[in-house]
Structure formats: C-alpha cells, structure tokens
Amino acid sequence: MTVPQGVIWQQARVESIRRDTPTVKSFLLRPATWRAFRAGQHFDVRLTAPDGYQAQRSYSVASAPERTGVLELTIELMPGGEVSPYFHDVVVPGDAIELRGPIGGPFTWSTADGGPVLLLGGGSGVVPLMSMLRHRAMSNAGDRPGATLLYSARSLSDVIYREELEAMASADPGLNVITTLTRSAPSGWPGPARRIDLALVRQSIAATGSPRHVYCCGSDGFVESVAKLSVEAGVDASLIRTERFGPTGA
Amino acid sequence: MVSRGFFGLRRPQPSRPLPPGQYWEQGFPVLTAGVTPQISLKEWRFSITRDNDELKTWTWDEMLALPQSDITVDIHCVTKWSILDSRWRGVSIDTFLEASGLDVPEQFVMAYCYGGYTTNLPMADVRQGKAYVAWEFNGEPLEPRHGGPARLLVPHLYFWKSAKWVRGLRLIDKDAPGFWEQAGYHMRGDPWNEERYWGD
Numbered sequence: 171m172t173v174p175q176g177v178i179w180q181q182a183r184v185e186s187i188r189r190d191t192p193t194v195k196s197f198l199l200r201p202a203t204w205r206a207f208r209a210g211q212h213f214d215v216r217l218t219a220p221d222g223y224q225a226q227r228s229y230s231v232a233s234a235p236e237r238t239g240v241l242e243l244t245i246e247l248m249p250g251g252e253v254s255p256y257f258h259d260v261v262v263p264g265d266a267i268e269l270r271g272p273i274g275g276p277f278t279w280s281t282a283d284g285g286p287v288l289l290l291g292g293g294s295g296v297v298p299l300m301s302m303l304r305h306r307a308m309s310n311a312g313d314r315p316g317a318t319l320l321y322s323a324r325s326l327s328d329v330i331y332r333e334e335l336e337a338m339a340s341a342d343p344g345l346n347v348i349t350t351l352t353r354s355a356p357s358g359w360p361g362p363a364r365r366i367d368l369a370l371v372r373q374s375i376a377a378t379g380s381p382r383h384v385y386c387c388g389s390d391g392f393v394e395s396v397a398k399l400s401v402e403a404g405v406d407a408s409l410i411r412t413e414r415f416g417p418t419g420a
Numbered sequence: 421m422v423s424r425g426f427f428g429l430r431r432p433q434p435s436r437p438l439p440p441g442q443y444w445e446q447g448f449p450v451l452t453a454g455v456t457p458q459i460s461l462k463e464w465r466f467s468i469t470r471d472n473d474e475l476k477t478w479t480w481d482e483m484l485a486l487p488q489s490d491i492t493v494d495i496h497c498v499t500k501w502s503i504l505d506s507r508w509r510g511v512s513i514d515t516f517l518e519a520s521g522l523d524v525p526e527q528f529v530m531a532y533c534y535g536g537y538t539t540n541l542p543m544a545d546v547r548q549g550k551a552y553v554a555w556e557f558n559g560e561p562l563e564p565r566h567g568g569p570a571r572l573l574v575p576h577l578y579f580w581k582s583a584k585w586v587r588g589l590r591l592i593d594k595d596a597p598g599f600w601e602q603a604g605y606h607m608r609g610d611p612w613n614e615e616r617y618w619g620d
C-alpha cells in the first residue's frame with residue numbers, strides 16, 4: 171500500500187461560472203495547491219456560516235485531469251437544498267470556496283485501463299463521465315479505447331455539455347453519444363425519447379462492442395436500474411462500477 | 421474560513437448532536453460501488469474464516485436459531501448523511517464467535533461479501549455488542565439494495581464498515597485495507613473523530 175496521504179482542506183478561487191442549462195451551472199475553481207486526480211473522482215466542498223455552522227457536500231470533477239491547475243465542478247440546482255442553491259444564487263467569480271480532495275477510487279477510468287468503455291449517466295450523473303470523456307479526448311487518437319455514452323436527460327434544454335459532446339462525437343469515430351430525453355423531446359428529435367431500457371443498453375453496447383468497463387452515475391434509482399439492465403444485457407457484474415449522487419436527483 | 425453570504429438552512433436539528441460534518445437524513449440513501457447482488461436465503465451462508473478455511477459456517481436457518489438482538493442505533497455514512505433511531509434485528513458477532521467455540525487470538529477481521537466487497541475492522545470494534553449480522557430494518561426484511569438478505573452492522577463506525585451482503589469474517593493477525601480503505605478511506609472510520617480519509 172502506498173503511504174497514506176491525507177486529503178486536507180484548502181481554499182480554491184472561483185475563476186469563472188458558466189450556465190449550462192436552466193438548472194445547472196459549472197464553476198471553474200483554482201485550488202491553492204494543485205493535486206492531481208483521476209477522471210471520476212470527486213472533491214468535498216465545505217461551507218461555513220459566520221457562527222461556525224458548516225455544511226459539506228461532494229461534487230465530481232467535470233474537467234479533464236490533464237487540465238492542471240483548475241477544477242471544473244458542475245452543479246445542479248436542487249430546489250430547497252442547502253449547498254447547491256448557494257452555488258447557484260450567491261457564488262460569483264473571485265469568491266473563495268473551501269474544498270478537499272481528490273476522493274474516490276473505484277469509480278475512476280483512464281485510457282490506460284483500456285476499453286471499450288460504456289458510460290451510463292442520468293442528469294447531473296454525466297459529470298464524472300464527462301471528465302472521463304474529456305480525458306479520453308486529450309489522449310492520442312491511436313490510444314483512445316472505444317467509448318459510448320448513454321445519457322438520459324429530461325429534455326433537450328437539460329442536456330449538459332451538449333455542444334461539446336456533439337463536437338467530440340462528430341470528430342471521433344470511436345466515440346458514440348446516445349442521448350435519450352425522458353420528459354419532453356422537440357418534434358423531429360432523431361434520438362430516443364424514453365427512460366433507459368434494455369433495448370437502449372443493448373444498442374449502446376452494439377455501438378462500441380462488448381464493454382470492458384461500465385460506469386453508471388446518477389440518482390440512486392437511475393443507477394440501480396441501469397446497472398441491472400447492463401447485467402441483463404450480458405455484462406459481467408464485476409465490470410460495472412457505480413456512483414450514486416444521493417436519494418434525490420434526475 | 422467563513423463562506424461569503426452563507427448562513428445555512430439549519431433544518432430542524434435532531435435532539436442530540438450529530439458527528440462533525442454530518443447532516444440529518446430522513447430517508448435511507450444507498451451507497452454501493454457496484455451491482456446489487458441477489459442472494460437467495462437457501463444459498464446464503466455466513467462463515468468465520470481463517471486463511472482460506474471456513475472454520476464455522478451457518479445457514480440462514482442456523483443463524484435464526486441463534487439468540488437474536490433488537491437494536492436501535494444511529495447510522496453515519498461517510499457521504500455525510502446520518503439517520504437516527506434506526507431499528508435493526510440481528511445476531512451479534514459475540515454470539516457467532518461464542519457459538520463457534522473457536523479460540524480467536526486474532527486482533528483484526530476482514531469482512532467479506534457476496535459481490536466481492538471487503539472491509540477491515542479491529543476485533544475490538546466487533547466484540548462486546550458493537551457489531552451484528554442484521555437482516556431486519558425498521559421492522560421489515562432488509563432490501564437487497566441495502567445489503568439484504570443480511571449485512572454487517574457496526575453502527576459506531578462510518579457505514580461503509582457495515583458491509584452489505586456479508587458472507588463472512590476472516591480472522592487476521594495484522595490489519596489490512598479492504599475495498600474502500602485501499603481507495604483512500606480511513607482504516608478505522610470513527611465518525612466522532614471524523615476519520616473519513618487517509619490522514620484524518
């Protein structure tokens with residue numbers, strides 16, 4: 171075992187904020203001390219009130235590990251929540267945010283782990299998968315294992331990273347992105363418009379070949395369902411890794 | 421460091437303090453690294469193991485024949501939620517070890533599970549009524565996604581130590597990291613000392 175290295179609290183400066191969807195914003199943070207991470211890992215954020223009251227939450231890194239010095243966190247607004255509304259309504263560039271990380275081991279992937287890789291994301295569960303895809307896109311074209319992202323969003327306007335994903339997929343025959351819209355789809359929407367089912371999982375597997383790694387991320391219900399579907403589609407359960415964002419969510 | 425403009429929601433707080441960094445959750449969230457295994461009661465076994473020898477094994481019915489305990493405890497997950505006054509039924513590890521009649525000089529155990537999960541525990545943290553194999557939660561059979569048919573229950577440590585789908589305890593002389601512990605989580609995981617990660 172490697173010598174345990176503590177993950178200590180530190181401050182990060184908010185460099186910029188981007189609105190991704192009506193309920194999602196991305197925050198580009200520059201931590202005081204850069205610590206390398208693996209795609210899929212998360213950081214813990216800690217907020218402190220003037221009287222010392224604190225709240226902590228976990229957020230996955232959306233940016234590629236190759237983009238050193240900064241971390242992009244993509245945060246979905248949970249109405250009535252304690253921390254995500256603070257990010258959405260209060261935080262502005264220049265603010266300091268306390269965080270520590272990287273944290274998390276099993277839910278990580280790099281091109282060295284090989285492929286094909288099947289990524290199943292629901293709502294903001296796409297965030298750590300995006301880090302994996304951005305990492306993959308930054309490696310030499312010849313070293314990129316095949317990858318499929320099956321991404322479930324409520325409607326087209328809720329699709330996070332939409333243009334970037336489209337650009338990534340159109341530039342890369344080894345990458346397939348299948349977006350399914352579960353609540354409303356525009357007329358003429360060419361893609362699927364239903365919750366992820368066995369047929370969609372099968373279609374995703376067919377797109378890149380039998381996966382060597384499967385990553386499922388989203389709400390508890392989403393993850394439970396797509397992990398089960400993957401097994402039904404013939405994936406060995408030991409190849410499937412999951413990350414649940416909590417009881418609420420997409 | 422005070423976060424500019426943060427005052428917190430201060431939702432109704434429980435009547436007793438929570439460990440540092442935890443919040444009160446009224447549901448029962450799930451945290452698992454992989455797929456939920458489905459284990460039938462017929463094939464279910466729980467064993468005390470040394471090296472690779474199963475020294476003593478119980479079937480489901482044999483476990484139910486052991487003296488059972490009803491416990492009401494607070495649960496603290498390393499992902500920050502805590503649930504209070506959860507009610508469990510199970511058999512204490514003391515009972516298993518006594519029933520086994522084994523001489524147990526080892527100071528640590530490695531819990532191992534259906535699905536391959538492992539987690540390490542000092543013997544002192546699983547004796548003296550501190551740990552159970554539990555199959556009932558709030559009066560209902562434990563659901564598979566929460567670790568059913570039965571999970572380890574070690575409520576005084578972070579909940580990842582309460583291994584879901586537990587299949588046995590391996591007796592070990594020297595402490596060794598289990599699944600999450602290899603990934604950077606603390607070797608012991610005491611929520612009151614906020615032992616979440618390496619170095620905490």
Ligand SMILES: Cc1cc2nc3c(=O)[nH]c(=O)nc-3n(C[C@H](O)[C@H](O)[C@H](O)COP(=O)(O)OP(=O)(O)OC[C@H]3O[C@@H](n4cnc5c(N)ncnc54)[C@H](O)[C@@H]3O)c2cc1C
Nearest residue numbers: 227228229230244245246248249250251252253254297415
């Ligand atoms: C490993 C990990 C990675 C994650 N990564 C991301 C990520 O990349 N992006 C992302 O957006 N999220 C992510 N999450 C989820 C994130 O940590 C938070 O859970 C989420 O942002 C909600 O926090 P909150 O403080 O806004 O809401 P909370 O205060 O936690 O509340 C959540 C919801 O429950 C309701 N609620 C809670 N308590 C009560 C109560 N007492 N009464 C009534 N209603 C209540 C709230 O109204 C709200 O809708 C991740 C979670 C984990 C575990």
